[in-house]
Structure formats: C-alpha cells, structure tokens
Amino acid sequence: MAIAYVALGSNLGDKKKNLQRALMLLMQQGVEVLQVSGYFATEPYGVTDQPQFLNAVCRVRTNLEPVALLRTLLATELAMGRVRLRHWGERNIDLDLLLYENVVMQTPELTLP
Template identity: 55%
Template sequence: MDALSPFNSPAYAYVALGSNVGDRQQLLLQAIQQLSGRPDIEVLRVSGVYETDPVGYTDQPPFLNMAIAVRTTLSPLALLHVLLDTEQQLGRVRDIRWGPRTIDLDLLLYADVVMDGEELTLPHPRMMERSFVLVPLGDVIEQSHPLKEQVAAAAASALQDGKEGIMLWKIINWHSESGHFVS
C-alpha cells in the first residue's frame, strides 16, 4: 500500500496543537474546525487548553497548547500533509526553529504505526520529552492505548511539579455531532 493512499478502515490518531502568535485560542479553534470539516477526519476528543512556557528558543511569548484525538481514513503521510496545509492556511511561517508561530500541528501517534521516514516519524520522536505535549495528550488518549499509563504518569508529574511552565488555561467542550465549541 502506498503511504499516501487512504486506508480501508478508519484509524485513530493524535495531533498536538500549539500557538503563540495572534489570537492563540482562535487559531487553535480554527485549526480544529478546519480538520473536522473534512470528510476524511472526525475529531473525537479535544483536550483542555494549556498555557506553556516556550521551549528551545525562549525569547518569545507563551504558547497555548492542546491535543485532539481523531478518526481518519487518511494514511499517516496524507494526514501529515493535511496538517501542514492547515498550518499554511492559518499563516504559519517557518523562520526560526522552535520560534514563534501562528499554529503548529504535530502528528503524534497514528494507530499502531511505527515508521521512521524522511517526512514523518511515528510515534513522534520527542513527544515523551515534552510536557506541553504530554499533558494535553493525557486528556484525550484512549484508556486502552499502550502508552496511556506512561503519558498519564508523565503528565501528572509535570503538572504537580509546576516546574515545567504549564498550567490549565481553559476547558473546551467539543461536540463532534454539531461541530460547535462550548467554552
């Protein structure tokens, strides 16, 4: 099967979202709405929104980060391309590595796919090192997922310590049937 061709049955995937330029919350919501508006992606669960200190390049505003769980008929690479297209539509410019951005969409996990390709590595190679990814992911990851306990423990530790520069900013209730957000 071609890595870009659709899968025969839907797969579950997890996507991390981040923004620290412009109306951060609105950009996160726009990204989720654009993804959920596609016939090949169903947004199942939306995490809380967390404000986080920047990592890597620290001379920039704080981020809002969250994660979503989706069901998709797209292949991993096709889903990555949709995420990259969505970033571009929402004004993402790649000037500085780990620098300020309107929106950042990272494919974290896709079913049980393990791959190390030029365009995409799954699971995301640095997700277990990043509290700003693990805490929101802990909100949406399936109870039965093999990484659930590891993600939950790392997320709890990051929130408890308070040293990771992450705090709950807002809860968003997602109703996939209507496609509307309730804050």
C-alpha cells in the same frame, strides 16, 4: 478508519481562536475530531525569547494514511498563514502528528510514534 492524536500549539495572535480554527479546518477536510483536551499554557522550548504557547491535543478519526494525514496538517498550517521564520520560533499554529493507531515508522518526512 484510523484513530490518531494531534498536538496543537499557538503563541501568536488569539491563541485559543487559532487552535479552534485549526480544529474546524481539519473537520472541513474530513478529519473527524473525536475529543479535545483542555488548553494549557507552556513556556517556549529551545528559543525562549517568545511568548508562551497555548497547547492542546485532539483525538481524531480519519481514513487518511499517516503521511497523508501529516500533509493535511501541514496544509492546514499553511492555510492559516503559518510562516517558519526560525527553528522552534513563534507561530500562529503548529500541528504535530503524535500517534497513529499502533503504527511505528521512520521516514525523512514522518517519525511515529
């Protein structure tokens, strides 16, 4: 089992509920959520003509390898109806793999840390 950290963000709909639903869906897929930070509001980056974000970070335990965990995060976004209309644009959910143990890697699909 590995420890990883995942960033969560939302700036559409019920932002807090979106973050909570994402955590629930991850747990249903076998990702053990160990700890969740407080929620904090941030201004959008890059594309500023959109609502503020609500963000959090969670510490998880998983038996998935890094790329498999990333794919699980992306599948969770899709299951929640995320649509990518523009780069850095609005989204109901955004899940980013920040750290995975002490793994350092760079592939076309994933860069850690």
